[in-house]
Amino acid sequence: MKTVNRRQWLQSSVTAAAGFPFLMNVRQTRAPLSGTDELRLNSNENPHGPSQKVLDAISASMSKGNLYPWSDKEVLRQHLSNFEGMPLDHIYIGAGSTEILQVAAMAFGLQRGKVVSCYPTFPVLMQKAADFSAEWLKLDLKDHHYDLQTLADHCDDKTSMVYICNPNNPTGTRLDAGELKQFAREISKRTMVFVDEAYIEFSEDGLATSLASMVRDEPNIIVARTFSKIYGMAGLRIGYAYAHPDTLMTMRKHRIGYGMNVPMTSLRAAMAALDDQDFVAYCRKENNKARDIACAAFKEWEVHYVPSHTSFIYFKHDRFHGNLQKQLHARNILIRTYRDQPEYSRVSIGTVEQMEMFVDACQKFLG
Numbered sequence: 001m002k003t004v005n006r007r008q009w010l011q012s013s014v015t016a017a018a019g020f021p022f023l024m025n026v027r028q029t030r031a032p033l034s035g036t037d038e039l040r041l042n043s044n045e046n047p048h049g050p051s052q053k054v055l056d057a058i059s060a061s062m063s064k065g066n067l068y069p070w071s072d073k074e075v076l077r078q079h080l081s082n083f084e085g086m087p088l089d090h091i092y093i094g095a096g097s098t099e100i101l102q103v104a105a106m107a108f109g110l111q112r113g114k115v116v117s118c119y120p121t122f123p124v125l126m127q128k129a130a131d132f133s134a135e136w137l138k139l140d141l142k143d144h145h146y147d148l149q150t151l152a153d154h155c156d157d158k159t160s161m162v163y164i165c166n167p168n169n170p171t172g173t174r175l176d177a178g179e180l181k182q183f184a185r186e187i188s189k190r191t192m193v194f195v196d197e198a199y200i201e202f203s204e205d206g207l208a209t210s211l212a213s214m215v216r217d218e219p220n221i222i223v224a225r226t227f228s229k230i231y232g233m234a235g236l237r238i239g240y241a242y243a244h245p246d247t248l249m250t251m252r253k254h255r256i257g258y259g260m261n262v263p264m265t266s267l268r269a270a271m272a273a274l275d276d277q278d279f280v281a282y283c284r285k286e287n288n289k290a291r292d293i294a295c296a297a298f299k300e301w302e303v304h305y306v307p308s309h310t311s312f313i314y315f316k317h318d319r320f321h322g323n324l325q326k327q328l329h330a331r332n333i334l335i336r337t338y339r340d341q342p343e344y345s346r347v348s349i350g351t352v353e354q355m356e357m358f359v360d361a362c363q364k365f366l367g
């Protein structure tokens, strides 16, 4: 494990608190600058990654850094095609799925003016579309779950795109695959449907519940995935999307860097990651174990939390006294809060040991 052990962490926590009280007060939890002494349970990073095979592939590719990565991108597309039986011309590779969300927002978010999503969800696509003056229609989740009927009822001739995050960030809930497929088949006759599957590998049945195979027959469906989450490669900035070649052509007009924005090291790392499905299985197993630790504590403390199919848990912090996020932050544990969802926090799943630290720390603030 590359993380600090419990004693080192406690020591560094005390030292940091004593030496840098000013820094500790002003640091934001969203994007800490240095991760060496912080327990980062705020950005859904995978504490196990990257795998050793990925690290080896990166090392081996460094000496080829004088070459443009054209052919590496093609080789990765071939890998993805073999991995999931997707035709090569249905595959887009981007600098993380953030790039894919943004180019889709620019390509389709503007056309008829309205982008529809449930809320709360991962906002990047809609925010980018709104930057370009599209209207973002937010429909409340029902009891933290998607309500496909309400989404369908709000898609009209002004809707250019519907965004679905499955499983959803930040609630960790997921849709029934059959119902989602039926919804996507129907709605994509009227508008573009973007399905963000950033966490799908963590969920039970994983990729078997994906909508990827639909893009072969339905030109108005985009499925986006990332190497940032289960593969533990968030810092390497690589993701991919599946869609009809015409849809991808429209998206490519908005990309930055003429298709060369993903470095060779990351492309080769992604190939090694795909070939290492044992590591994926390991991460899923460890994630479940560590998630169970937090859920068991929440249950015992009667903390309301939403059962999660992902690498994070959305929970209500009213059983804790004071400001839980700030108090954990003072102990170098970062969690995520939301200005517009003031009753809830989100904790990312770390290692088993890290979740024990999180539980120990939270216990001190139980009301």
Ligand SMILES: Cc1ncc(COP(=O)(O)O)c(C=O)c1O
Pocket: 043, 044, 095, 096, 097, 098, 099, 122, 165, 169, 196, 198, 199, 225, 226, 227, 228, 234, 238, 239
């Ligand atoms: C639902 C969802 N989609 C996309 C992303 C973006 O991931 P990346 O750009 O690292 O691939 C995230 C990151 O947290 C996410 O939660």
